Amino acid sequence: MKNRWKSNPLVRIVVLLFALVLTGVALGIGMFYYAFAIPEPEGLSLAVWPNRFTENFSTWIENKDGAITVKNIGLERLDEYGLWLQIIDESGREVFSHNKPANYPSNYSTSDLLELAASEYENGNTVFVSNYKKSDHTWNYIIGFPYAIGKYMLYYNGETVSRLSPMFRMVIFFIFFIGITLFLIYGFWLTQQMGKISKGIGAISLRTYQKLPEKGIFNGIYAALNKMEAEIRQSDQLKKETDRARQEWITNITHDLKTPLSPIKGYAELLACGTTNNSLTVQEYGSIILKNVDYVEKLINDLKLTYQLESGAMPFHPEQVRLVRYLKELIIDIANDPTFSNHNIEFECETPEITVSIDPYLFYRAVCNLVVNALVHNPPDTTVTVSISNKGKNVCLSVRDNGIGISETEQAELFTRYYRGTNTKEKPEGSGLGLAIAKQIVLLHNGEITVKSHPGAGTVFSIVLPTN
DSSP: OHHHHHHOHHHHHHHHHHHHHHHHHHHHHHHHHHHHEEEETTEEEETTHHHHHHHHGGGGEEEETTEEEEOHHHHHHHHHHTOEEEEEOTTSBEEEEESOOTTSOSBOOHHHHHHHHHOOSBTTBEEEEEEEEETTEEEEEEEEESSOOOOOOOOOOHHHHHHHHHHHHHHHHHHHHHHHHHHHHHHHHHHHHHHHHHHHHHHHHHTOOOOOOOOSTTHHHHHHHHHHHHHHHHHHHHHHHHHHHHHHHHHHHHHHHHHHHHHHHHHHHHHHHTOOOOHHHHHHHHHHHHHHHHHHHHHHHHHHHHHHHHHTOSOOOOEEEEHHHHHHHHHHHHHTSGGGTTSEEEEEESSSOOEEEEOHHHHHHHHHHHHHHHHHTSOTTOEEEEEEEEETTEEEEEEEEOSSOOOHHHHTTTTOTTOOOGGGSSSOOSOSOHHHHHHHHHHHTTOEEEEEEOTTSOEEEEEEEEOO
């Protein structure tokens, strides 16, 4: 039942209507007591209480041999409520009083008593007049109440009102019936709209969603559903493209692993057969095997490193490093590699020495990947320049080349782990993970890496690092 109440909007509407009715009744009662009640010593009473008290007070008046007195309980009530009393005989003369204010007279005419009976609140009192009859004699008495009580008399055509009373009840019932009907109609309509929204959400999960027109009072919700569906479709498309790229990458990496394994197996079989006795030939075969083993090891290490970085399992040991000197030594190491002995590598520095907090091993790997990538995938006469400059509170390190450049389509995929650019077709060696690893390392250092390139105009990779 609880789940049904939560899932059925109509039930909620009925409960809401019931709550509104109860709230209206409570407010009505509250407003009634606020307007038609007064606080008295025993609590809150209706404003007609003083008049009723005055009329009933005669039960505490006594006539003892022509002398008018008041019972003790009556006097106690007067004192308890802070009231005053004055009893007048038939000639208008005062015969008894209790707590009477000094500004009230001792003699009254009939017109005076009538005027007092209709008087409003004044001098801190509202007075009420009644009478006490005993042995064919009548005594009028006045009681003063310290409350601002309004006295109004309503006059109406009794015959007309008696005819209108049933009609008035019918009108009230009709208005109430129409209100309930309209509320239920709105509830059914709202339930239908909520059902449409619920079906839309279910259709999104099943990928069968049809775009809803963005109009009506729920246009914001429809727009949000349409936007969510578009984003989910885009995400699904991206997932497909990522899966496709991963499959292609797996195919490429499998091929890259098989390529060095073939010569390793072949030359190892030749050595195992013992058909080659020439030491120079054995040494040559061993060098080829070692070169291909190094290549396989590099692929495996790249795979291990990228997944360690992604999962956060890679040890990170930042140190305070003098960046200018650090990069100079890095470039010298690459330039001294026989593989790149015929390439042009330059270093530019526009600032004095800068100290930054980096992990020397990981950051070396990131910058080295960028430089080697620029050297390997460009013509031999390409110049690669590494430079440092200040950028506010950050330091900017750039690796630029004047090579063949990269298209905009490839730039969007360069740092994707499963992507290998078209420039690698002629030189397929490498894991295809270099740039992805570089980005992961830069992000680990709270830095940012970007690329700008135009076909035929070279490429610039920029790394921005915080200096503190």
